[in-house]
Amino acid sequence: MSRRLNIGLAFLVLVLLVAFAVLVARNAADGDGGAAAPDRPAGTDHAAAVRAATEQVRAFLDVDHTDVDAQLERMLTTTTEDFREQFADQLETIRSETLRRQSSADVTILRAGLGESTAASAVVLVAADTEVTSRVGGSRTREVPWRIRVDLVRDGDRWLTDGLRFVN
Amino acid sequence: MDATTPADAGRPPEEAASERSALASPWLTAVLVLAAVVLTALVVLQVEEAERGADQTAPATAPLAERAERERVLSVASRTAAAVLTYHHDSFDQDVARASATLEPDFAAEHVEAMERVRRVTVREEIDQEASAVASGVVSASDGRAEVLVFVNQETTSGRTGARRFQRDRVVVSLVGEQGAWTVAGVTSLG
Numbered sequence A: 001m002s003r004r005l006n007i008g009l010a011f012l013v014l015v016l017l018v019a020f021a022v023l024v025a026r027n028a029a030d031g032d033g034g035a036a037a038p039d040r041p042a043g044t045d046h047a048a049a050v051r052a053a054t055e056q057v058r059a060f061l062d063v064d065h066t067d068v069d070a071q072l073e074r075m076l077t078t079t080t081e082d083f084r085e086q087f088a089d090q091l092e093t094i095r096s097e098t099l100r101r102q103s104s105a106d107v108t109i110l111r112a113g114l115g116e117s118t119a120a121s122a123v124v125l126v127a128a129d130t131e132v133t134s135r136v137g138g139s140r141t142r143e144v145p146w147r148i149r150v151d152l153v154r155d156g157d158r159w160l161t162d163g164l165r166f167v168n
Numbered sequence B: 001m002d003a004t005t006p007a008d009a010g011r012p013p014e015e016a017a018s019e020r021s022a023l024a025s026p027w028l029t030a031v032l033v034l035a036a037v038v039l040t041a042l043v044v045l046q047v048e049e050a051e052r053g054a055d056q057t058a059p060a061t062a063p064l065a066e067r068a069e070r071e072r073v074l075s076v077a078s079r080t081a082a083a084v085l086t087y088h089h090d091s092f093d094q095d096v097a098r099a100s101a102t103l104e105p106d107f108a109a110e111h112v113e114a115m116e117r118v119r120r121v122t123v124r125e126e127i128d129q130e131a132s133a134v135a136s137g138v139v140s141a142s143d144g145r146a147e148v149l150v151f152v153n154q155e156t157t158s159g160r161t162g163a164r165r166f167q168r169d170r171v172v173v174s175l176v177g178e179q180g181a182w183t184v185a186g187v188t189s190l191g
Helices: A004-041 A046-061 A068-076 A079-101 B013-023 B024-061 B067-084 B092-101 B105-122
Strands: A103-117 A121-134 A140-155 A159-167 B127-142 B146-158 B166-179 B180-190
Touching: A004 A159, A004 B013, A004 B024, A046 A068, A046 A159, A068 A079, A068 B105, A079 A103, A079 A159, A103 B067, A103 B105, A103 B146, A103 B166, A121 B146, A140 B166, B013 B105, B067 B092, B067 B127, B067 B146, B067 B166, B092 B105, B105 B127, B105 B180
Parallel strands: none
Antiparallel strands: A103 A121, A103 B127, A121 A140, A140 A159, B127 B146, B146 B166, B166 B180
16 A cells, blocks of 8 residues: 555656756746846837836835835836926825725736837836725725726836826 | 455565564655655645736736737727616617627626516616716736736616616636637626
């Protein structure tokens, strides 16, 4: 019985080893592809613009009252100076409301699509849902649907957010 | 009683017994169970990493490179999404027929069937629904298929009750076709 059990276990370990090796190889290949994107020639790499917009929206919506300052700081690292100036008041509102309500959110990006675009600029639409939890007034969770337009400009190898607004 | 296996034939009995004993060792069982648990955890972590990667890269599937073609796809998707979601109680059949005429045949049949289910309430409540596409973007396009994200505003009114409802929707429009000739094969609401 033990002998059969050990042979079965050895087979299981072998299968798991193969699965692990395949997954590691596949993830490594995917990671290489993602890292290579920003190095593509400016103007042709609109897939990178869509990725940048998606990450910007995720960073923007992913509020957490325990980490709000660091989160907003991270979000601003991929924005233009114009955006930072225009957005300063709104950021302060987001910060104070997040702290006051003790909010945190889980973000799900549903889709992102490329609209108007040139070599130097791109418009990306993002559909996302957030599940927001606020502790003020009793802990409660609500689903919020979002329609967001992100305006990006090319800056060397990067796409920077130059505008972010809700589509009404 | 420990039976001799065909593989033991012709080998010294002590050697075969020792090998069987090693294979049946509880220590080996423990080591193999531990290895299976650790490997299972590692596989789960790798699967989660793969899913996270897919989540991040899925929306970035290469959109149509050629600007004119992208604009054609966006135009067809926006126009059709609005047409499919627009209907009036006093021209219901014409509205459904007009929208269906532009759709891929299977989806047209689905659309007619779906609209048939809302016909009675539309006529009874004198419902009019106006939809307009306010923004659109190409999510992916390859091999004669494209997917477009369209933000649609819908205003629904009831002539009987005077009720009015405004809804901001997000729909995914699936298209099939090739250079210059795209047809809508599906419209799915994301809510």
